[in-house]
Amino acid sequence: MSAVIDKPDSLLYDGADWDYDQIKRVYDAIEDIALKDMGLNVYPNQIEVITAEQMLDAYSSIGMPLMYKHWSFGKHFARDEMLYRKGYRGLAYEIVINSSPCISYIMEENTMTMQTLVIAHAAFGHNHFFKNNQLFQQWTDAEGILDYLEFAKSYIAQCEDRYGHHAVERVLDAAHALMNQGVHKYPKKRSLDLRLEQKRERERQEYQEQTFNDLWRTVPKVAIGGNRPSKSVSERKKLLGLPEENLLYFLEKKAPRLEHWQREILRIVRHMAQYFYPQKQTKLMNEGCATYTHYTILNEMHRRGMISEGAMLEFLHSHTSVVFQPEFDDQRFSGINPYALGFAMMQDIQRIAENPTDEDRYWFPDLAGRGDGMGALRDAWANFRDESFVLQYLSPHLMRKFKMFSVRDDAEDPYLLVENIHNERGYRGIRKLLARQYDLGFLEPDIQIVDVDLAGDRKLILHHRVTNGVLLDESDAKAVLRHIANLWGYEVQLVEVSALSDAILKEHAVTAPSGIGG
Template sequence: MSHQVKSKDTLLFSDHDWDFDMLSRIYGAVEKIAVDEMGLDTYRNQIEVITAEQMLDAYAATGMPLLYKHWSFGKQFLRNETLYRKGWQGLAYEIVINSDPCIVYIMEENSATMQAIVLAHAAFGHNHFFKNNYVFQQWTDASAILDYLAFAKAYISSCEERYGLEAVERLIDAAHALQHNGVHRYPGKHSLDLVAEQRREIERREHAERLYNDLWRTLPKPRARGGRDLNEERRRALLGLPEENILYFLEKTAPRLAPWQREILRIVRQIAQYFYPQRQTKVMNEGCATFTHHRIMTRLHEKGQISDGAFLEFLQSHTNVVMQPEFDDRRYGGINPYALGFAMMQDIERIANEPTAEDRSLFPNFAGKENAYDVLRDAWANYRDESFILQFLSPEVIRKQRLFRLVDDPVEEDLVVAAIHDEDGYREVRRSLARQFDVARQDPDIQVVDVDLKGDRRLLLRHHVVDGVTLEAGDAARVLQHLANLWGYGVRLVEEDDQRTYTTLEAEPAQAFA
């Protein structure tokens, strides 16, 4: 604890209460450290003070400032409200939006200390990460997302008035069921253009009509006996197969969807795509924000701008955020991304400033270079969780976090500890942990592989099974039903790996969208 004398003239605040003038002073002090000392580069900040009920509403709309209406958002609101009112669930102190300006929602119930923490965490930590990380730069347009959300809300509202609430609701239900299979995982194949959506709508309709005429309005000719389908390559090229983005495939080629229905599918998948970078960078994003707020609050205390009491309040909150429950703790829910991310950011700083011989051998590029902020900013800009862990996870963090690798082989009776933090095991632990944060391995690899145009127009999908993990049968059947309804014909999903076929699931349209 610092023994520096702090007068009321130097303190940003002296009690829990705050007003907007005080909030402005806190923001200025936080900004000075973030920009001048840490070299952070952020979008403009737009600070919004909201109530608990407004925070619950933001929860329901996935944190977005405006979104189209759907019953699932209301259901989520009621669930969170009930848990909050009964004291079974707390609320986030803030929500931050990847937009330009960057919108930061802060709770009016927060104390002055907590407002300083969330401004440092969200308005500068998350904000810097959103603006500079390459995944967000490739996949999101922060300057256009708010305009696109306004367009999406107005468009769906107009569809409800024209085609009826029930028809729109059924379509969004089906789209939501498939939204995690509605993202492009590789940049460059399909670029996002959020600003031009309204202008391009007519062009997309005209292009789609030409494509549908070619694909669907001519009866297929029977294949000659013993001959090869001469149009197969052209057909697959027109359909763009194989295709992992199922919503994109349906939007472009489903034979029975109307133009307005295709546009709604596009809206749902564009919003799903917007969140895809956040799924790839959970450890890094939260680690960056947590490291930033820890450094800024520490510097405010060292400079005499917050009291010892405020600093203790901060430490208590920070400790709760980065706590990692043990595996046998009732609160255990896997690896806490805040804890792992913060530990790795601190470790990078340690290696840059005070490396050990082990650090110098493993991280020669930056060990002992005394440029920790440069190294951190480079990492925040050029990695995602999987590659960040592979590059920067050190034996020191593995030891402190008590990490090791378990192998649960169904053939064997016992669990096997396959790797610990020794010289050989360290690399295996690092590789295994990185794979756990690889979104490509977390999400099932399901692709549209063919359409039986010569027969019943059945849509064929393949799930490439990894490590023997198949789909949950009940959920798969329900989602497949939504897919069949959107496609308008039967669908078949085959689960297989390189050695065997696990199962085949089929569904027929119960109520096609016509």
């Protein structure tokens, strides 16, 4: 005689299969908890169900819909598909787009429990972070990005039809090579409105056509290095706005041999680089926020009887895999898992706010005992980036839990030195060193355009300020310099100088090419 287990009436779903009605019921339940219980503030949501192949395609085009075509996207697709088909890697459960509406892609292969997790994680966790973090508010235009992507894809396709696939690809190759050095790192007074970019492009094109006079082609040109007097170094630097760390911006505005359409492509790639810049600075916080959000919501759904014990076990199995942190001597160790540390820090902030210890009160006098853990988290999510977040909130309690210590590795010393352990000075040292690992100013090379004599030989001079003793890889440096020279049209020189003494450590140079601009 078999026992019959009745399904509770309060369950939103039962089993692994899903349909769109169940997705809608689950979404409504998640939204109620996220907005009313957690106080989240999100963009309108758009949930898209896609196949595994479509997810691979989204991977290859850096997760963006309506992306323009480039050979590198196809290369990434072929690599990821091969690894996935052979079972060497899995796929993300979701991809989420920082836009309004916020677009979340969920795979049709997911079980209903995984769809629930993904909606809570992406459509509410990431969505809230995108909308409220001050870096995203300063640097991104969530309402205009989808229209701009459509314009960019159409514009580049038109350029390929008019100027040829190879010519457009050369510009895109060069622009992609400079994306990390193609961002403004400090906010400007004027916020970017991507919805107006298409209108501005038309205005720039019309102005160029109205002011073009074919008679100028017959005027004799002054030879480079001719009789025209060169300005002093300080004068030309002031005139050109040097030094300039945004290489794409400078080349877009000042490269003497580029055509209008080539400058517009540089502008498109530069806007894409700027769009992703806040995400590079908030990986730890963004994933920590989303992981904490899905964990809180699904636990509350289980408490209310909305999901079954089996669904909860499936969720916990996936969640614990995501936040797993291998030990330093584990073969799987590849650094600190941002999901693990981010989630642990979010839980720790709530603990300090609601149930502090004497140690917490000493280290966090303004946070400890304030009583509103969720409010403290919303404040942190809004006002910090990874580097400052770690400096502000990483606690001795969490450092002990993660068994953190630091080792000094001096290339001139045959021995390693354990420099910071679990004491007050060690806690401060560990926190400072860990925060530095999230500082893009430390992780990415500081390369700036420092001089060019437009009335002389037009040689573009760049400086790499070496702050940590690590020089650029010579082959990579030469390859990128060739891309810069193709855009600039004349010789390019890169000088690596010590940030401490200004001593010249190494020089790289690429002679004048034929130039993309012809």
